[in-house]
Amino acid sequence: MIIILVGRTASGKTTLAKEFEDRGFKRIITYTTRIKRPGEIDGIDYHFVDEDRFFLMKDMGYLAEVTQYEMENGTVYYGSAWSDYVDNILLENGTPYTYTQDDNRVVVLNPKGIQYMRMQTDIFSLANVHVVWIDPGDDILKIRLAERKDSKENIRLRFEVEKPDFSMLEREHLYDLKVTDLLPPNELADYILKEIQNEKD
Numbered sequence: 329m330i331i332i333l334v335g336r337t338a339s340g341k342t343t344l345a346k347e348f349e350d351r352g353f354k355r356i357i358t359y360t361t362r363i364k365r366p367g368e369i370d371g372i373d374y375h376f377v378d379e380d381r382f383f384l385m386k387d388m389g390y391l392a393e394v395t396q397y398e399m400e401n402g403t404v405y406y407g408s409a410w411s412d413y414v415d416n417i418l419l420e421n422g423t424p425y426t427y428t429q430d431d432n433r434v435v436v437l438n439p440k441g442i443q444y445m446r447m448q449t450d451i452f453s454l455a456n457v458h459v460v461w462i463d464p465g466d467d468i469l470k471i472r473l474a475e476r477k478d479s480k481e482n483i484r485l486r487f488e489v490e491k492p493d494f495s496m497l498e499r500e501h502l503y504d505l506k507v508t509d510l511l512p513p514n515e516l517a518d519y520i521l522k523e524i525q526n527e528k529d
Contacts, residue, residue, distance in 0.1 A: 330413065331434045331520070334442060334503065335462035336494060337486045338472035340513070341436045342373075344462065347513040348434040356412040356435035359385070362404040382407065393441040397489055400481045408435060438490075439497040446502065458524050461503040464510055 331348060335341040349355040359375040361382050370376045377385075382405050385391050391407040398404075412433070437445075442459060466487075473483045497503060505523050507516065 329432045329456040329458065329524070331432070331524075332442060332457060332459045333434065333436045333462060334439060334459060334497065336469055336490050337478075338469050338476060339462045339464055340472075340516075341462050344513050344516055345434050345436050347517045348432075351517065353432045353434040356408055356433055358406055358408040358436065359391070360404065360406045362399070362406075363401075379405065385409075393437065393444040395438050395440040395444070397486070399485060400479065406438070406441070408437065408441070439493040439502065442502050443496065443500070458505065458527075459503040460520055461497065461506040462516075463506060463508050465508065468510065 331353070333341040333345055345355055357371065357373075357375055359377055359382060361377060361379050362374075364370070364373075364376055368374065368376075386394055386407065390409055390411075392410045392413055394405065394407040396403050396405045412435070469487075470483065473486075478486075504527070505520065507520065509516070509519070511519060
């Protein structure tokens with residue numbers, strides 16, 4: 329099973345991903361060109377790379393999805409590797425890829441990343457993939473961003489940039505479950521797993 333968590337900045341998706349990791353899920357660590365925040369560790373929170381390496385990976389077809397954000401210090405890119413989702417990549421000559429179902433995985437993506445993957449591959453129909461949208465609401469997000477000491481300009485830019493992305497997520501219904509309850513991470517994980525099981529039944 330692959331759980332894809334999606335949510336706006338400060339929605340709690342990364343904390344929730346770590347909760348699933350504590351339960352034995354393998355967390356798919358994404359790549360980014362942004363600067364590390366205090367306390368973040370390369371290879372644990374993200375794979376931090378420069379733009380040259382990021383675009384080399386993209387051009388070589390290594391990345392399953394690529395997204396970008398405009399921040400006050402410039403454009404920041406994010407992406408995740410095919411090898412974290414599937415065992416064998418689908419080649420241009422038609423060689424099929426296979427999906428390992430002997431472990432559970434969790435990843436944090438944004439709406440454009442999900443849309444990009446749906447356009448590039450049939451993994452959503454071949455694998456046991458569940459997209460979960462974490463949406464605590466604007467008021468909570470603003471409080472959390474202020475506590476994180478993000479600049480007012482960055483907060484404004486993130487809200488401005490993310491709004492059309494999440495409108496697209498809603499419009500194209502690119503999610504399986506939307507969670508608005510403000511639950512602790514352990515209770516939220518329990519709720520999500522229960523809903524996924526109910527969906528199977």
